[in-house]
Amino acid sequence: MTPDRIEAFYTRLAAANPAPVTELAYSNPYTLLVAVVLSAQSTDIGVNKATRGLFAAASDPAAMLALGEASVRDHIRTIGLFNTKARNVIALSAILVAEHGGAVPADRDALERLPGVGxxxxxxVLNTAFGQDTCAVDTHIFRVANRTGLAPGKTVLAVEDAIMARTPKRFLRNAHHWLILHGRYVCTARKPHCPACPVADLCDYPAKTPPV
Known part of the structure; x- marks a missing residue:
C-alpha cells in the first residue's frame, strides 16, 4: 500500500470512529492490565463478564492480594486458562505492591517483567492507559495488516515494526484500536465484509467478497 493510500486508509477509519476505545471494561491502569492479561485466548465479552464481579471486589493490587488466588480463580473460571491466569494476577499484583508502590509502571521493560505480561x-497498557504511541498486534491486526497491504510481515514483531514505520504520526495513537475493530467487525477472517468496507478500494486483497 502506497503512502497516499495509507493516509487515505487512516483518514477514513478516523472519520468513521474519531475516538476509538478498547472493548475491555476497566476503571484504572491496574484493572486494564488485569483485563488484558485475562484476555489471552479469550474474547473481550467473556473477560468483561468475568471481571465485573472481580473488579467490584478488587480494583487495585493490594485488594487483589487480599482477595486471594482461590477467589480470583472463582471469579474468572468461565474464561480459558483460568488457573494460570489467576496465579499470574496474584503474582503480578504482589510485584506491583512490592516494587512499584501499587502503581502500574508506564515502562515497557517493567511491564514485561510482570507474570503473564508479554x-x-x-x-x-502503554497505549490505552498512558497514551503512548504503541501498537499491540493481535490476530486481527496481523490479518488486516497483511491482507490489505498496509504493513505486511511474516511475524507479529515485523508487522508491529511496519505499522509503526508506515503509519503517519498523527494516527499512531489510535491505530491499534482502529485496526483491531476493523479486523473484528469488517475485515473478518473467514469472509471479510468487503462491500461494507470503507477502505475496500485502497486495499490490496485480491479475493474481495462481492456484493450480495
Whole structure:
C-alpha cells in the first residue's frame, strides 16, 4: 500500500470512529492490565463478564492480594486458562505492591517483567492507559495488516515494526484500536465484509467478497 493510500486508509477509519476505545471494561491502569492479561485466548465479552464481579471486589493490587488466588480463580473460571491466569494476577499484583508502590509502571521493560505480561499486553497498557504511541498486534491486526497491504510481515514483531514505520504520526495513537475493530467487525477472517468496507478500494486483497 502506497503512502497516499495509507493516509487515505487512516483518514477514513478516523472519520468513521474519531475516538476509538478498547472493548475491555476497566476503571484504572491496574484493572486494564488485569483485563488484558485475562484476555489471552479469550474474547473481550467473556473477560468483561468475568471481571465485573472481580473488579467490584478488587480494583487495585493490594485488594487483589487480599482477595486471594482461590477467589480470583472463582471469579474468572468461565474464561480459558483460568488457573494460570489467576496465579499470574496474584503474582503480578504482589510485584506491583512490592516494587512499584501499587502503581502500574508506564515502562515497557517493567511491564514485561510482570507474570503473564508479554509485548502485546505491554503495548495495550502503554497505549490505552498512558497514551503512548504503541501498537499491540493481535490476530486481527496481523490479518488486516497483511491482507490489505498496509504493513505486511511474516511475524507479529515485523508487522508491529511496519505499522509503526508506515503509519503517519498523527494516527499512531489510535491505530491499534482502529485496526483491531476493523479486523473484528469488517475485515473478518473467514469472509471479510468487503462491500461494507470503507477502505475496500485502497486495499490490496485480491479475493474481495462481492456484493450480495
Amino acid at each position: 509485548r502485546k499486553t505491554a503495548n495495550v
